[in-house]
Amino acid sequence: MASSVRQCVSSVCAVLASVVIVTSLAAAQKVTVDATPSHVANTFSPPRALGAAIDRLRTGTPEKLLVDPMLKEILNAGWGTVTYRQNTELMVEAWHWNPRGTWSNAEKEEGYFVGAAEPTEEIRHSWAYPLPHRGFSRGDGNGWSRLTDGDLNSYWKSNPYLSKSFTGEDDSLHPQWVMIDLGSKIEVNAIRIAWANPYARRYAVQFWTGELEPFYDGTTKGTWQTYPLGNITEGKGGTVTLKLVSWMIPVRYIRIWMTESSNTCDTHGSADKRNCVGYAINELYAGALSADEQFNDYVTHFPSRNQTVTWPSSVDPWVAASDLDESRGDQVGLDFFFNCGVTRGLPTMVPIAMLYSNPEDAANEIAYLYKRKYPISWIEMGEEADGQHMLPEDYGALYLQFATAIHKLVPEAKLGGPPFEGTFEDVEVWPDANGKISWIARFVDYLKAHGRLSDFTFFSFEHYPYQDRPTYSWADLYPEPGYVKHIVQVWKDNGVPSNIPFFMTEGNIGGGAPPSSVKGALWLADYVGTMMGEGAGATYYFHYMPSPDHPGGFLIVDKDYKLLGYPPQYLAAQVISKEWVQPVDAPHRQFKASSDVTDAAEHVLVTAYVVERPDKQWSVMLVNRDQYNDHAVKVVFSDSETKRERHFAGQVDRITFGSNEYVWHQEGTLGHADPDGPPSRSKVTGGADVIYQLPKASITVLRGVVGGQ
Numbered sequence: 001m002a003s004s005v006r007q008c009v010s011s012v013c014a015v016l017a018s019v020v021i022v023t024s025l026a027a028a029q030k031v032t033v034d035a036t037p038s039h040v041a042n043t044f045s046p047p048r049a050l051g052a053a054i055d056r057l058r059t060g061t062p063e064k065l066l067v068d069p070m071l072k073e074i075l076n077a078g079w080g081t082v083t084y085r086q087n088t089e090l091m092v093e094a095w096h097w098n099p100r101g102t103w104s105n106a107e108k109e110e111g112y113f114v115g116a117a118e119p120t121e122e123i124r125h126s127w128a129y130p131l132p133h134r135g136f137s138r139g140d141g142n143g144w145s146r147l148t149d150g151d152l153n154s155y156w157k158s159n160p161y162l163s164k165s166f167t168g169e170d171d172s173l174h175p176q177w178v179m180i181d182l183g184s185k186i187e188v189n190a191i192r193i194a195w196a197n198p199y200a201r202r203y204a205v206q207f208w209t210g211e212l213e214p215f216y217d218g219t220t221k222g223t224w225q226t227y228p229l230g231n232i233t234e235g236k237g238g239t240v241t242l243k244l245v246s247w248m249i250p251v252r253y254i255r256i257w258m259t260e261s262s263n264t265c266d267t268h269g270s271a272d273k274r275n276c277v278g279y280a281i282n283e284l285y286a287g288a289l290s291a292d293e294q295f296n297d298y299v300t301h302f303p304s305r306n307q308t309v310t311w312p313s314s315v316d317p318w319v320a321a322s323d324l325d326e327s328r329g330d331q332v333g334l335d336f337f338f339n340c341g342v343t344r345g346l347p348t349m350v351p352i353a354m355l356y357s358n359p360e361d362a363a364n365e366i367a368y369l370y371k372r373k374y375p376i377s378w379i380e381m382g383e384e385a386d387g388q389h390m391l392p393e394d395y396g397a398l399y400l401q402f403a404t405a406i407h408k409l410v411p412e413a414k415l416g417g418p419p420f421e422g423t424f425e426d427v428e429v430w431p432d433a434n435g436k437i438s439w440i441a442r443f444v445d446y447l448k449a450h451g452r453l454s455d456f457t458f459f460s461f462e463h464y465p466y467q468d469r470p471t472y473s474w475a476d477l478y479p480e481p482g483y484v485k486h487i488v489q490v491w492k493d494n495g496v497p498s499n500i501p502f503f504m505t506e507g508n509i510g511g512g513a514p515p516s517s518v519k520g521a522l523w524l525a526d527y528v529g530t531m532m533g534e535g536a537g538a539t540y541y542f543h544y545m546p547s548p549d550h551p552g553g554f555l556i557v558d559k560d561y562k563l564l565g566y567p568p569q570y571l572a573a574q575v576i577s578k579e580w581v582q583p584v585d586a587p588h589r590q591f592k593a594s595s596d597v598t599d600a601a602e603h604v605l606v607t608a609y610v611v612e613r614p615d616k617q618w619s620v621m622l623v624n625r626d627q628y629n630d631h632a633v634k635v636v637f638s639d640s641e642t643k644r645e646r647h648f649a650g651q652v653d654r655i656t657f658g659s660n661e662y663v664w665h666q667e668g669t670l671g672h673a674d675p676d677g678p679p680s681r682s683k684v685t686g687g688a689d690v691i692y693q694l695p696k697a698s699i700t701v702l703r704g705v706v707g708g709q
Contacts, residue, residue: 031608031622033593035637035646035706041533042590046581047080047346048377049537050528052544053506054342056087056329062125064561065545066332066340073555073563074544075344077570078577081377082343083505083540086351088331089383091141093128094319095331095353097365103321104272110320111272117364117409119371123333127326129319131356133157133280135178135312137305139388141328147178147284147310150301155196155282157266158258159314159398161358163277167397172202172259174394176279179255180286181213181309186298187248190289192241193256196267196280199237202260205230205244208253215389219428220437224255237262243289254286268318275318284310311389317356334365338374347377349505349540352406354382354398355390359405367409378458379406379415380505387421391429392439396446403455416458418443419505422467424483426490441495458537459491459502463527467510474627474697477523478603484530501537508542518659518697521572525623525699528576529609533590541573571657571677572699579655579679579701580621586614593620597631606631606694618648619703624658624694632691637706648686649707656680658698 044050057065064070088095098115105111113129130143135156137145146154158176160166167174182188191205208214210222227244258279265276287298299308334350337343350369352362369376381402385395395418406413420427420439427439436442440459447453465483466472488502496502509523524541531539546555554573556565581588589612597606609621624631637646657679664673684690686704694700 029595029597029606029631030634030636031593031595031597031606031620033591033608033610033620033635033637034640035591035610036640038641039591040589041592042535043587044532044537044590045585045587046577046583047344047585049081049532049539050079050577050581051081051083051538052079052541053083053085054332054337054544055085055542056331057545058547059326059330061561062330062332062336066336066342070546070557070561070563071341074546075342077554077573078583079541079544079573080344080577081346081348081538082544083349083380084332084337084351085506086331086353086380086383087140087329088128089353089355090139090387091128091130091328092134092136092139092143092315092356093130093141093328094317094356095126095128097126097331097334097353097361098123098368099126101361101364104274105268108320111268111318112274112358112361113319114358114361115364115368117367117371119368122335122339124336125333126331127324128328128331129323130325130328131315131317131319132323133316133318135310135315136388137307137309137311142305144304144307145310147281147312148180148299148301148307149303150283151303152194152282155266155280156312157196157280157316157318158278158312159316160274160277161401162314162394162397163261165273165277166401169397171261174397176258176313177255178281178284178313179214179253179311180284180299181311182252182254182286182298183308185250185252187250188254188286188288188298189245189248190241190243190287190295191254192239192285192295192297194239194282194284195235195237196282197237197264198262198266198276198278198280199235199264200232200256200258200260200279201235201262203232203235203256203258205232205242206255206257207249207251208255214253214430219430224257224430235262237264241289241295248288274316278316314390314394315356317358334369335372338372343375345375347375349378349380349503350376351380351383352402354402355385355388359402362402363405363409366406366413370410377414378503379413380419380460381415381417383419384421384462385418386427386439392443393446396443399447400450400452400455403452407455414457415455416500417460419460419462422462422464422510424465424487426494438494440491444495444497453497456497456500458500459496460505461487461491461502462542463487463504463507463531464510469510472509472519474519474625475603477519477526477625480523480526481530481607484527485534488534488536502535503537504531504539506540506542507531517664518568518662521568521657522623522625522697522699524569524572525576525609525621526607526625529607529621529623533592533609565673565676568657568662571662571679575655575657575679575699575701576621579703580609580619581611582613582615582617584614588613595633597633599626606633616705617703618706619701622694622700622702624696624698624700627659627697630696631694633694634691635702644708646706646708647688648690648702648704650686650705651683652686652702652704654682654684654692655701655703656695656698658695660695660698
């Protein structure tokens with residue numbers, strides 16, 4: 001928008017915003033702030049607590065995004081600290097954070113890679129190596145499973161670090177498994193397994209009794225039932241065809257549950273014991289044995305995602321140099337990341353790869369960062385283990401091995417995780433021997449049983465309430481505060497230690513809303529305000545980096561990464577980070593507030609989030625989620641200990657952003673906003689009888705001194 005037009009729109013908005021309706025108190029509704037000094041809900045410093053997340057970037061784009069003028073625009077949104085996201089594990093890849101390092105098989109440049117801990121030249125880029133022994137048909141990216149790819153020379157293999165040689169525990173305590181999804185219920189009475197080495201000596205073939213898939217909502221809606229003839233106690237390897245039952249059972253999901261390994265060596269040889277532990281399978285078949293013992297296979301074998309779907313418990317992180325694939329994206333080089341300015345020099349949360357890595361490599365990464373003297377706040381261990389259906393005891397076993405290696409080199413490193421992918425409820429897993437199904441509870445139990453709970457210094461999770469929806473409605477804004485409050489309480493109820501901080505390390509509304517909608521802006525204010533009000537150590541906005549093919553991103557850019565416009569979430573971020581809070585590294589005290597502004601269905605239409613800032617001003621962020629109607633509210637600061645009610649006094653700053661400040665005009669697949677901000681500003685006079693007008697679909701910050709302070 002031309003500057004003259006922007007100034008005109010801003011002036012008109014400011015005039016409209018300056019109107020404070022002083023009318024009969026009976027006509028107004030009320031926002032009540034619990035300003036009792038002993039009722040502080042949270043204390044935080046905005047630059048360290050209101051941050052953003054940076055994921056793997058498209059190959060060739062870091063030098064376009066993380067340099068001025070684009071970086072200046074990104075930073076001008078006001079988010080402070082950042083977290084570096086570890087994306088390769090979601091694609092079942094090994095991450096070589098440092099291209100310089102050593103291979104376990106140096107001659108062939110293959111095996112288990114350990115990046116060099118000693119800094120030399122700047123690391124500007126780092127890349128992924130798709131795992132050749134993967135067993136996942138799904139997940140991010142475009143990889144496929146080796147269990148049903150039709151190639152008897154390929155194989156899935158489990159993670160050797162989950163074997164007794166590394167856990168120090170009997171293999172039966174870390175059973176490994178693979179699962180087949182036949183797509184629909186089919187009558188099955190037999191399975192064929194083409195074992196590789198090492199094979200399972202003891203295993204069970206089981207079917208799922210539930211109607212839903214045995215993950216997520218279906219986890220507790222069925223049980224794994226071992227076939228009558230499915231218990232194998234003396235497996236010999238090779239290709240075996242097992243008749244599981246003398247009749248037909250209609251099943252969709254079949255699981256092989258492995259508890260004792262042959263400890264024979266795979267195709268990579270016996271020189272490295274990691275090649276000789278765990279379990280490996282060339283190919284899986286499921287179907288029916290006819291009366292004449294002919295096996296009819298119902299599995300689709302294909303080296304693509306058109307194959308029959310399989311999931312494994314874990315994957316061997318073995319790779320070769322030839323597996324490198326730079327086209328899959330750039331995990332920004334750690335030196336470039338810390339030196340480009342995107343961290344603002346603030347302490348930064350960094351990840352290690354853990355699900356598909358080795359302890360020595362992770363330890364060297366952290367040692368490298370400390371040798372560079374980069375400010376590190378927290379270290380996140382692995383990425384979304386729950387989304388990859390890893391059992392908590394397996395995650396715990398890896399966690400302890402990696403923690404030991406890291407603390408050997410950097411004793412002061414603060415470790416945590418998992419991080420969970422976005423969820424509304426507790427992450428549930430198949431019950432253990434005691435019937436316990438809570439993932440986090442069992443992980444904490446595992447650490448306690450090993451005397452290592454002190455290695456768990458923070459808890460992290462992600463939040464995407466409408467990630468799997470093509471879109472979301474205005475009514476979908478109403479539950480957000482309840483979603484946040486509920487999931488935080490769930491984590492606390494299920495064992496997250498009360499003495500460690502929790503972080504929401506990735507979050508956005510999800511869904512298919514275009515940049516045009518201020519819905520995402522209103523959601524952002526609700527989410528940040530509620531999450532911090534529930535005691536979060538920090539929240540991190542996700543999709544911080546703009547993309548030309550993602551018009552709903554943080555900035556609207558063209559194919560050359562030139563700025564085209566500011567979407568509503570960007571402008572809302574400025575209101576949150578620069579107006580609601582004071583943009584200084586100093587403590588803010590947050591207090592909870594309630595509103596009686598509701599609709600006929602008792603949805604709360606106006607939410608409120610309150611901080612007492614270092615400049616002694618009180619700042620109230622009010623979110624009017626009513627798409628069509630303005631609302632008038634009185635703001636009361638209540639102290640339950642002194643029984644006093646106080647109000648804003650003197651001049652009050654009023655900043656508003658919403659549907660009056662931003663209107664999108666669709667033009668085919670493209671469009672433009674007019675007006676496109678900025679937030680309107682005005683000053684009003686506070687007092688006990690003042691009623692503040694909140695425009696429809698808007699975020700309004702009221703900021704000033706409270707009388708009687």
